[in-house]
Amino acid sequence: MPTKPDIPIALDVQDLQVYFKLRGSGLSRLLGKEGGTVKAVDHVSLRLRRGEVLGLVGESGSGKTTLGRAILGLVPATGGAIEHTSGGESVDISKLRGRALREHRTKVQMIFQDPHAALNPAMTIATQVGHPLVIHQKLRGAELRERVVAALESVGLAPAEQFMGKYPSDLSGGQKQRAVIARSIILNPDVLVADEPVSMLDMSVRAKILQLMLDLKHKLGLTYVYITHDLATAKFFCDRVAIMYLGKVVEIGPTDEIFANPRHPYTQALLKAIPDVDPAKQVPRDLPRGEIPDAARPPRGCSFHPRCPLARAECGWEPRDLKALVEEHWTRVPVDEYEHEHAVVGGLRELNTDAKTVLVQPTRGGTVAEIFAMFTKIRDENPDEPLWSGVTRIEQTPDGVAFDFAEPAEIALHPAGSSEVACVRVNAQ
Amino acid sequence: MSDPTIYAQHIRIWYGTPAGPVRAVDDVSFSIQNGEILGLVGESGSGKSTIGRGLLGLLPPGSVMDGELAFKGEDLLALDQKERFKRRGRDLAMIFQEPLTRLNPLMRVSEHFTETLRTHFPKISDAEVEKRSLDVLQVIGIPPSRWKAYPHEFSGGMRQRIMIALALVLRPAFVVADEPTTALDVLVEAQIIRILRDLAEQFDTALLLITHNLGIIAEACDRVAVMYAGKIVEIGDARDVFSDPQHPYTQELLRSTITLTTDGLHSIPGAPPDLIDPPSGCHFHPRCPKAMAHCAVAEPPVRNKRGGKPEPGTTDVACWINQLADVPEDARGPLERGEISVADEA
């Protein structure tokens, strides 16, 4: 197994942070979005052994692509290190600049999601596949041609002569992705970051490309970072899997363990949500509500807490969650009841915060007692709603109804079985 | 039994192109009852969206459609353009894949609904617009407090919900949803699929759900039609088709789909054909592992899976294997053909 400790480590990502400062253009300010910071990769640590396939799995915006780009040095790291070991030598990719960085890129290559966008429509396949050789090794003529032919044939574009003079528009989606793969292996890299390499392809083509990637891995001794939002291909393809949510790894472990024994509620939810082809296997599903929140304003505590069906008091409850709860309640009550309640509490703008305490004030037409009654009613509708466990005080004051929220626990990866999980619930066990 | 909401027989749709006519839909028949969800599945380019657009009269200029198409018993193809436009939205509606490109960023939710409702009911009052819209929005999980919000103030899933609500506010009897969840994350996709299923039931809508995702079909649909190269090769009860697929293409498609139980990769050799000049006989014969000599020369008619005439409620298949009695004995041997190389591959 590739996880054997005597196999050398190829890539060691340590406490990596990649933050983007949002300047907030004139337009976005106009639309009410201020500048802020997106912690696209937020203290992530990963290790890949030589020949291993590590899956980065998560919904869009979880930071998978940014992490992949950081490994290639395509985005600067805000903090942490990315140690790449090749031929007995280690370098910290995050510290490389200029020429050293360009040289490093011959050893670590990336395959992108959209093969169509990754290829230049005005260049022949042979020119594009050979391009890295021209840039990095100054190859020309017969030698260049020979290497291009070999690369094309190794990805199944054979006989190569049939493809060399073609343009991307002459190729099918699967053939384009093969050409992209040929270009990525032509410099003999040892790590390949494959960013959703099959998700734009038809089902019947996906298996072919994955098979090709497996063949190449064995033939060339490659190490893969396989980025995907598709758990099914990750399960088949990866040795280990890291589940990401809003810039953090929430669960990481051997693939078998993650799928047989998913521990993080987010992992469990993802697995439950996959539509199953087998109609006999469909189970009633309690799916998490809501969607991935704004990355510039991540939730307090555990980022998944607003959606988590198993959340507890110390998961990070905050006023914003209360607002979401009221709005959800408003999708269920008759419209006149909504109108009455809305007249009493207004737009709830005061709840748009992650403060530990908040005061909901009545509008000019409403009273504190009416607000209190509304929240009491909402609570009675579903007393088991996890949010209430995180509310430590609800009190009528002369100015409004005051809420205090519980202090969030420290959320970090801790061992659980042969995986590591970042969840207070799991870690308390 | 009353007329089905949609009754489509021998529908053919061509696109005119400089290289010749593209036979995007080639003699396709099906019907959809009220409250029923028919899933339409197949690889890209098989003609799914063309069927959806054709049913709604949304084909681009230069395309031709013929066959028989009835909505609750009324011949739609006999209507003039103006009449068909009136039907669209009110009786027949479409939900698209990309909600953001379909919503006007400068218009509030309320304005979108006002525009939609006023197009069909010019005299409707503001209060009535609001009442009707909020009813649908609530069902779909959008709180009334967002009535005056702009599209950018919503998440992707919420915007798709708004699109669905906009399609449903006129209470159409028939809705086409073309890959409605393709741009969404799995958890949100699952929410939307559940909503569509609930809505078909609650509003008694007939729904044509177009997707390339077999899992979604299995979860959401009552019946499924499998398309290959412009033809429906198999149609029937979704459970029946998935548990006992008849057509070799359906079988291959199911086998090549990677699921949580996949432990080996399987793929269909070759690629879907060019629809300007599709293969003779059965369109699938060049890729079919079970093809017989006969398959390359004669087109298999649609029969129910026991070989008889298609009837309501049967699973119907277009494959010679299901009607071996009609295949001349000397043409039942395996089809001889050349190797399929990656060069011909998708």
Ligand SMILES: Nc1ncnc2c1ncn2[C@@H]1O[C@H](COP(=O)(O)OP(=O)(O)O)[C@@H](O)[C@H]1O
């Ligand atoms: N160049 C950038 N500038 C600002 N924000 C970015 C940039 N690239 C990515 N982001 C943000 O970082 C987060 C993670 O994005 P990404 O790495 O693309 O996630 P994924 O690949 O998992 O979908 C998102 O919130 C995204 O909007």
Ligand SMILES: Nc1ncnc2c1ncn2[C@@H]1O[C@H](COP(=O)(O)OP(=O)(O)O)[C@@H](O)[C@H]1O
């Ligand atoms: N406007 C058009 N003009 C010419 N050909 C078209 C047009 N739209 C679609 N086609 C062709 O018709 C066939 C069916 O396309 P489509 O209905 O979009 O398939 P699907 O939705 O299953 O992917 C394809 O071969 C496609 O290239």
Ligand code: SF4
């Ligand atoms: S008719 Fe022949 S070629 Fe077509 S699917 Fe059936 S067996 Fe295969």
Ligand SMILES: [Mg+2]
């Ligand atoms: Mg990405």
Ligand SMILES: [Mg+2]
């Ligand atoms: Mg389509």
